[in-house]
Amino acid sequence: MKSGIALVCATALLALPLVGCNGGGGSDASPPQTGEASFSITDAPADNVSRVKVTFDRIELKPREGAKVSVDLDPAVTIENLLDLTGSNAEQVLGSTTVPAGEYNYVRLYVQGGSPASEVEEEAGGVFDLLVPGQQAGANNRFLQLVSGFTVPAGGRADFTIDVDLRAALTKPSGADHYLLRPALRIVDNVVVGTISGTVDEALLNDASCTHTPATDEGVAVYLYESDAVGFGDVYVNDAGECQHCNEGSQTEASPLTTANVTQDTQTGAYTYTIGFVEAGEYDIALTCQSLDDDPAADDAISFLQSAGVTVVENQTSEVDFVSASSP
Structure with a gap:
């Protein structure tokens, strides 16, 4: 993939301080003013769609200080199916690229909207534009913006992964095509x-509250929360992808x-x-068998079967199993 960094980036680099000379005739090398960054995409799943x-x-x-850095992707990067990038799977969007170091x-992420570049295929059939x-409304070059701080180390490299939570991000407006x-x-x-990974006891999924559909292996999910959350809520966001529970006065x-879907191993x-x-x-983490009832545009009263605390350690897998009390 060839990528071109726009002049806004070059201008920022030219503005960096020059190396100065000391009075003894030597020079003190300034620390590196650039770093390497790469970006990949992963996905939390959605229901009722196949692609x-x-x-x-x-x-x-x-950057927190300085001009924007714009990188054109040439050719454009197409992810054929975000649903393939669940769990620990990811696909690179931008390889290691030199950018100004700092915060x-x-x-x-600029999206080419509409079929054939971006589209959704439903499980029931039919392919629809993804915008x-x-x-x-006819606007071009619209983007997905993630307002979250990150740091590129001076003289070093940072590899970032962006998680697109389709359960919250993907929506079909009423009556829309x-x-x-x-x-x-x-x-x-x-x-x-x-x-984090684990197993779910099948006996738990026989609870009378469950609304999942075993035939299509949908409707059971594990939700991830910050430790000591005030309460386990549903996915509830506005059109800007902002958490609505977070904006409530109390x-x-x-x-x-x-979130992560619970699926049955066919073997x-x-x-x-x-x-x-x-x-x-x-x-x-909390287990629900009502994720099909979780509309991201609404405050839904879904219930959870079990929950557990978990410690995540760098480069390790933490195992947490959900076990029925009736299991031997």
């Missing part, structure tokens, strides 16, 4: 991430950081889940 294709043609980074405020909010991809994103530094429940029959690219730290 989500998306094409990116530009990435834009905004950044946001990253923007970023605004493109349905297209899907919208909202900016429900999170970014992690791959150096400090681990994985917050009584938290929105999940991301062993075991029900398993994997949540990848989780920053090291303390978290809570």
